[in-house]
Amino acid sequence: MHDIKYIRENYDVFKKKISNRNNTTKIDDILNIDKKNRKLIQEKETLEKQKKDISKSKDEAMFQKSKEISLKIKELTEYQLKVKKELDSILSSVPNIPTEDVPVGSDEKDNKVIETIGDIESKNFKEKSHYELGEKLDMLDFDLATKTTGSRFVFVKDKLALMERALSNFMLDVHTLENGYNEISPPLLASETTMFGTGQLPKFENDQFEIKLDKNDGRKFLIPTAEVILTNIVKNQIVKLSDLPLRFVASTPCFRKEAGSYGKDTKGMIRQHQFYKVELVSIVENDQCLGELERMTKSATKILDRLKLPYRKIILCTGDMGFSAEKTYDIEVWLPSEKKYREISSCSSCGSFQARRMNSRYKNTNNENVFTGTLNGSGLAVGRTLIAVMENYQNKDGSITIPEALRPYMNNMDKILPIKS
């Protein structure tokens, strides 16, 4: 959510910067609506002052007049609220403004590679995809998921299930013990205001799974990422300056409808309705965001370094960034079967964009309440990391060598072999 004052004073700059984003909200009327809103507020307040004066004077002769004023105020207020609502609905649907160093571009083709780490090993056999490997091992079962649930779900079985769990534990250990994050095991359902806070609502409702609790309770949604629930920890709160930065990590299932991507990545477990992800969230003073983004990205890449997986870091262009982000690095891991780098983490600074939606603030050294800075990043997507390990560590016979970093988490096994039948 943007600060209307900023927009008022910097409209041309604002408009130009928003035009670089994939923005579908019309912003042309924004200044007029704002003006109208403020004019109505003034009129209303003038009347309110009159009424207040009468009440204070206790002059019975004026009591009738006061009643009349009340009616006028009521009318004006109704109209003003309608205008305000219109203004809010526009404001809450406009994406964040990119920072200066974000490359301008329209889609993923305009993202820029920043660095490439690790050597791509050329094997003397044709590498299989993770789903071929998994099905052959009888440890990834898509058909079974179709039977019990539907498409875009998967059963992970046996040693691969163990590996999935190991990855999650390994990542959590690195982030809590080495990177200074506090582990959280959060609710997997989020309320409507929580979803609004991080920007999933109102614009992206179609991507979310809504859950009906039997009371006529408020709306609830399955979290599409732990970012939602972790960031909202500071919702409606004035955080103590001495408590910042706050750093949280959680490993949770994530649920997405992926409405926009039917037909994309239909094979395998790249794009599922449900997947595990280890998520990092930082709440910082608002001038610390960009430094924290570097720190967070390093925390995420450290996992890939330890697993010895080849990856590259890219900066997303203005058109490809998420709604709430002001700057985003994607980390892409090498997948031999596709001969491509695929996204395995996305680390974003949101500046005070989410904090304004959540009303999350801290008192700065001048004792003023200011909005916090929020950041989120995957550290890492567990399902995709599993895929990356399988494909990069596969052997000719279809077995999978276990990365050394994971062995302590997998009973010191060094290889996954087909289940004996």
Add this chain to the structure above:
RNA sequence: GGAGAGAUGGCUGAGUGGUUGAAAGCACCGGUCUUGAAAACCGGCAAAGGGGCAACUCUUUCCUGGGUUCGAAUCCCAGUCUCUCCGCCA
């Protein structure tokens, strides 16, 4: 599912119709004292929004929305949320 209690500033917590935006305490900020710190003492300290270059000023806000009244934190109605007890349950 049944019964009850509650929602007031960063926090704790007074306050049942007329300058109460709201006592008190804690926290925080400034000062006195001190070599320094602590303690003690003095002073300050809610937010959001509107107008103004500014000093400043106005409006709103005691969970939300209605209602009564010239006037509501305070009275009435509806709702939301939280907590406790019982039942059910991993």
